[in-house]
Amino acid sequence: MSVPDRLGAPAAEPVFGTVALIGLGLIGSSLARAARRMNLARRIVAIDASEEVRGRVAALGIADRVTADAADGVSDADLVILCVPVGACGAVAEAMARGLKPGAIVSDVGSVKGSVVAQVSPHLPKGVHFVPAHPVAGTEYSGPDAGFATLFVNRWCILTPPEGTDPAATAAVRAFWEGVGSNVEEMSPEHHDLVLAVTSHVPHLIAYNIVGTAADLETVTESEVIKFSAGGFRDFTRIAASDPTMWRDVFLHNKAAVLEVLGRFSEDLYALQRAIRWGEGDQLFDHFTRTRAIRRGIIDLGQETAAPNFGRPQSDED
Amino acid sequence: MSVPDRLGAPAAEPVFGTVALIGLGLIGSSLARAARRMNLARRIVAIDASEEVRGRVAALGIADRVTADAADGVSDADLVILCVPVGACGAVAEAMARGLKPGAIVSDVGSVKGSVVAQVSPHLPKGVHFVPAHPVAGTEYSGPDAGFATLFVNRWCILTPPEGTDPAATAAVRAFWEGVGSNVEEMSPEHHDLVLAVTSHVPHLIAYNIVGTAADLETVTESEVIKFSAGGFRDFTRIAASDPTMWRDVFLHNKAAVLEVLGRFSEDLYALQRAIRWGEGDQLFDHFTRTRAIRRGIIDLGQETAAPNFGRPQSDED
Numbered sequence: 245m246s247v248p249d250r251l252g253a254p255a256a257e258p259v260f261g262t263v264a265l266i267g268l269g270l271i272g273s274s275l276a277r278a279a280r281r282m283n284l285a286r287r288i289v290a291i292d293a294s295e296e297v298r299g300r301v302a303a304l305g306i307a308d309r310v311t312a313d314a315a316d317g318v319s320d321a322d323l324v325i326l327c328v329p330v331g332a333c334g335a336v337a338e339a340m341a342r343g344l345k346p347g348a349i350v351s352d353v354g355s356v357k358g359s360v361v362a363q364v365s366p367h368l369p370k371g372v373h374f375v376p377a378h379p380v381a382g383t384e385y386s387g388p389d390a391g392f393a394t395l396f397v398n399r400w401c402i403l404t405p406p407e408g409t410d411p412a413a414t415a416a417v418r419a420f421w422e423g424v425g426s427n428v429e430e431m432s433p434e435h436h437d438l439v440l441a442v443t444s445h446v447p448h449l450i451a452y453n454i455v456g457t458a459a460d461l462e463t464v465t466e467s468e469v470i471k472f473s474a475g476g477f478r479d480f481t482r483i484a485a486s487d488p489t490m491w492r493d494v495f496l497h498n499k500a501a502v503l504e505v506l507g508r509f510s511e512d513l514y515a516l517q518r519a520i521r522w523g524e525g526d527q528l529f530d531h532f533t534r535t536r537a538i539r540r541g542i543i544d545l546g547q548e549t550a551a552p553n554f555g556r557p558q559s560d561e562d
Numbered sequence: 563m564s565v566p567d568r569l570g571a572p573a574a575e576p577v578f579g580t581v582a583l584i585g586l587g588l589i590g591s592s593l594a595r596a597a598r599r600m601n602l603a604r605r606i607v608a609i610d611a612s613e614e615v616r617g618r619v620a621a622l623g624i625a626d627r628v629t630a631d632a633a634d635g636v637s638d639a640d641l642v643i644l645c646v647p648v649g650a651c652g653a654v655a656e657a658m659a660r661g662l663k664p665g666a667i668v669s670d671v672g673s674v675k676g677s678v679v680a681q682v683s684p685h686l687p688k689g690v691h692f693v694p695a696h697p698v699a700g701t702e703y704s705g706p707d708a709g710f711a712t713l714f715v716n717r718w719c720i721l722t723p724p725e726g727t728d729p730a731a732t733a734a735v736r737a738f739w740e741g742v743g744s745n746v747e748e749m750s751p752e753h754h755d756l757v758l759a760v761t762s763h764v765p766h767l768i769a770y771n772i773v774g775t776a777a778d779l780e781t782v783t784e785s786e787v788i789k790f791s792a793g794g795f796r797d798f799t800r801i802a803a804s805d806p807t808m809w810r811d812v813f814l815h816n817k818a819a820v821l822e823v824l825g826r827f828s829e830d831l832y833a834l835q836r837a838i839r840w841g842e843g844d845q846l847f848d849h850f851t852r853t854r855a856i857r858r859g860i861i862d863l864g865q866e867t868a869a870p871n872f873g874r875p876q877s878d879e880d
Binding site: 474 | 703
């Protein structure tokens, strides 16, 4: 994998004492690599329930300690980051809570914020700070081997601190994410969940759906779908190859916003469908013209490459 | 643009005498470049109704002759390829018909085949061969400057010769496409139109639609959509930036197949939506698991890169 690395110089002194990461998948293992590379933590503790994952983390050497015991693993931590699927956050918070030291900061990386706040907050002891976070970054690959230190460079990370959160705790979490190369924004959990429903959750559902629809056609073979996918379909298959557990949880835990955006999507699609049925070419043309400007904005903001076809190699031989 | 070039050695002798290309956009101008590079034509004539396009083609030096007159431009051609939007094929065929020499082969590159056959065939004089073709290749950019010689390398080109077509004419068109690096398949226009509705047309419509839905939300700003697009949305914006005229024509001319596939897509989407509403996590998980295999097939067949995030540079600074 050739991912350009534009992380700057590491911090002269570690920014945090001990950072504990719970769940060492794509995101957790990327954070471990980035935190070490950027000298953000004096010590990194990796906590994972899976023996296989712990074995890989130990072999990769991306943490100072690897353990299955959440409460024990977090006992020295100044910053604990939950990097587990959204549906597991409550149980993990409950399991680790008794180990948390006073003044510790708890954060997470969940793609849904309202539900995570509701699940985690009740378990946290007084004197522990909770600053929920969501890095809008990832790839279609999963697991500790898929991570890399530059995953968060120039990506946004959204913080959703509840009212009354200690500003110093929020500032520390911000410093961590800026340390791994992210741009940081703050908003309410509710607004986050609506924004992400549009920019991430519904696009994933639609991609999963069209790939399924294509696979189910009796009159077109799967081999044909695969062969002729360069006509556009292949673009959808990337996000439809993302981690199924993570995405199941996202949809179950961001139900209201996803259903709201899906309703609008279907309404709009019916309008286009009707324009096709009735041959209303001008309506189609006008719609297709305005969507170009949005992509230009994304490219201009550095969230996308301007190279044709995402800069894919033109052929697999290369 | 750094597109790897895996075209092989050019033909020792030109494969065709004169090749006339009508419409010098992304596809037509790429064919001009590829045909010259691979020595497929002794002479290339570029025909375009737009003065601006003719000026660019002349400046780029990718054709031996540039003209606005279709009938005159095709008069020496052994092979004429229509590279205009699907909706313009009938008018262009009518305009050029009187110039065609006996034995000439006419082909096209339209994304819809049934309609093109119906539009073009009535205008062709006896003794002229018609071998419709569709290269499943492209980028989100348009116009003569966007073309490049390797666009068709390792992409499929589908031929849909009507019953009774001279096999020698079909073989000649096949040789041309193989010459520019494509893999060639043959099928009926009807089957082509259904396959492409799934692998290209409906994916484009869905992409255009979600980008529009996102832009129309009152509660999420366009700036937020752009910022947080790395969560999945940006993948859709690429094909939603494609040429509006071309795509308007595709939908108007492949109405039946597009409406059929759209109907299935919506039905399947409602099933997923219902699973979210009722919290049926197992159904979501199962659906999300099977779609991974399709992407693997596309990668294995060389129609897609295995690099995370399509191999995009990790940040725009690079």
